[in-house]
Amino acid sequence: MAGSDGASFGFKMYILLVLTLNATGYILLIRYTRSRDDVPMYFSTTTVLLSECSKLSISLILLIKEHKSVVGMIRDVYHNVLCNPSDTFKMCIPSIIYALQNNLAFVALSNLDAATYQITYQLKIITTAVFMVVMIGKKINPMQWLAIFLLFAGVAAVQVESANTKEDMKHYNYMKGLISIIVSCLCSGFAGVYFEKVLKGTETTLWIRNVQMYLFGILSGLVAVFTKDYNNVMTHGFLYGYDVYVFVIIGMASIGGLYTSIVVKYLDNIIKGFSTAVSIVMAALGSFLFFGKSFGYLFMGGSVLVTVAIYLYSLPKPAAGGPQKARGPQ
Numbered sequence: 001m002a003g004s005d006g007a008s009f010g011f012k013m014y015i016l017l018v019l020t021l022n023a024t025g026y027i028l029l030i031r032y033t034r035s036r037d038d039v040p041m042y043f044s045t046t047t048v049l050l051s052e053c054s055k056l057s058i059s060l061i062l063l064i065k066e067h068k069s070v071v072g073m074i075r076d077v078y079h080n081v082l083c084n085p086s087d088t089f090k091m092c093i094p095s096i097i098y099a100l101q102n103n104l105a106f107v108a109l110s111n112l113d114a115a116t117y118q119i120t121y122q123l124k125i126i127t128t129a130v131f132m133v134v135m136i137g138k139k140i141n142p143m144q145w146l147a148i149f150l151l152f153a154g155v156a157a158v159q160v161e162s163a164n165t166k167e168d169m170k171h172y173n174y175m176k177g178l179i180s181i182i183v184s185c186l187c188s189g190f191a192g193v194y195f196e197k198v199l200k201g202t203e204t205t206l207w208i209r210n211v212q213m214y215l216f217g218i219l220s221g222l223v224a225v226f227t228k229d230y231n232n233v234m235t236h237g238f239l240y241g242y243d244v245y246v247f248v249i250i251g252m253a254s255i256g257g258l259y260t261s262i263v264v265k266y267l268d269n270i271i272k273g274f275s276t277a278v279s280i281v282m283a284a285l286g287s288f289l290f291f292g293k294s295f296g297y298l299f300m301g302g303s304v305l306v307t308v309a310i311y312l313y314s315l316p317k318p319a320a321g322g323p324q325k326a327r328g329p330q
């Protein structure tokens with residue numbers, strides 16, 4: 001079954017699943033590597049910079065595949081990126097905001113446990129909805145707003161219950177972590193909606209948009225390395241503290257970023273939030289079943305809230321032109 005955009009339902013489910021599983025692994029791995037005492041600590045700004053380089057390389061390879069030639073890719077990039085600076089500069093703003101957000105993720109996960117991080121980060125469901133209304137003019141009726149708030153409450157409840165690791169947090173700065181997450185939620189909402197608006201409002205293809213975005217991402221990443229870790233890098237070297245886990249983080253950041261762009265192309269930022277929520281409930285359910293634990297009230301209540309939220313969000317909007325047919329979330 002293919003949608004009007006040519007993507008089948010199965011493909012959409014697949015990209016949402018990869019996005020969510022990858023994001024969960026990414027957060028856990030950053031948290032793990034930032035809380036080790038027995039190995040030298042890598043400089044997170046270098047990791048963000050290398051992720052941008054990796055995403056740029058993958059986007060160029062995908063363009064070669066699309067054109068079936070290196071020359072075709074070079075021509076496409078030359079005409080649509082280098083010779084079209086006004087279009088290319090549209091990507092400057094979201095890439096700076098994402099650079100800030102990607103660096104803040106390390107600050108937050110260095111100061112908070114992964115569960116608190118994931119729960120608080122769900123606030124991005126609400127910031128995204130607000131930016132969708134303000135920037136794209138998306139109509140969200142009161143019932144859908146209620147659904148969005150219920151979704152936030154439901155996911156938070158499920159995650160509170162799945163968070164069974166009580167870490168010793170006395171060395172960490174809780175306030176710093178919390179402020180980093182709140183700023184990240186604003187960045188994620190704003191940059192996500194901005195990217196969606198530019199991608200869907202112009203003819204430029206997804207992979208050219210990504211090339212534009214990652215070129216500025218590399219510049220922003222370099223600024224972060226110079227301003228935050230210049231002395232450290234000069235003294236210890238760029239790859240100081242790197243081990244296989246840090247390279248896996250770079251790999252996951254690349255997969256997560258590229259899949260985010262595909263999800264925004266075929267779906268939208270609010271559906272991204274809903275699907276992440278469903279997958280979080282499914283993941284918690286799976287881990288309860290897998291480890292033979294019983295469900296608590298928070299998990300059951302949270303799951304009911306998420307289900308009700310999806311139902312309410314997908315109800316037909318009341319319109320002046322008579323009754324409407326029910327449809328999926330949009």
Ligand code: NCC
Binds near residue numbers: 184255272
């Ligand atoms: O926060 P979130 O996404 O909105 O961040 C979007 C990430 O995608 C990258 N991006 C975006 C557009 C584009 N064209 N190319 C890109 O590379 C941005 O640089 C940014 O890293 C989510 O919805 O929860 C999600 O969360 C992130 C990540 O878990 C959090 O930001 C961590 O703080 C996920 N990223 C990864 O798993 C690497 C993302 O997939 C989903």
